[in-house]
Amino acid sequence: MAVSERSGRGRKAWRTGHRNEWLAALYLMLKGYQILGFRLITPMAEIDILARKGGYLVVVEVKSRTRLDQAELSLLPDQQDRLLQAATRLCRSRPALGRLTPRLDLIALSPGRFPRHVRNLMSSGRTRFDP
Template identity: 55%
Template sequence: MKPGRPARPWRVGLGARVRRDGRAAEWLAALFLMSRGYRILAFRLKAGGGEIDLLARRGRVLAVVEVKRRATLDAALLALKPAQQARLLAAGRAVARSRPGLAGLELRLDVVALAPGRWPRHLRGLHARD
């Protein structure tokens, strides 16, 4: 938007709806992970130049979880690009360094993909591709 130009009402409403839908997707992903034995440590955690949707722990694994909601599961899985993966891993390392209770845990990048009418899909252990 150009400076001095008022926001268009439909865009303001769209942004609010997108944020609301994103938060709902994060809660759904959190419930899904908790049903599989994960403990959710944080929601929307800003660290190391990135924002982590969910920080979860299960045993000795500290999972940086990115939640992607799209029209199809395939589209959701393809939405996480290598640059974002690298930012998320850097943010996860920053969090692990700053919290002594997380020292020594295996850091992992996971994705929970959501699509209407489908069960969530959890991909574990993604690595940034350069």
């Protein structure tokens, strides 16, 4: 469905999602990440942001909620697994990415708050918070 065909509420959510992804990308660029793409569709999942830093191919999920802790908890383990599978497949299918290690990060956004970057998010629940 095209943006123009969406309901008013759907259109607003779509625009808000894009704005949040751009804010997250800007935040990552300030931290030294190279942005490789936005909203990449794969058979397993849609990747909000694909980035590179050092030897890592970083799949970044952007979540926005009224509170940062809600945003952090909104990425479920099955979603994490699908996103990591998508990253692994990208590494295998593109020679330029083949030497990179896939990693899943989360950018949590909340109105009026500084973004929170959760690095190396894993289904096991281990996370590394990076202010």
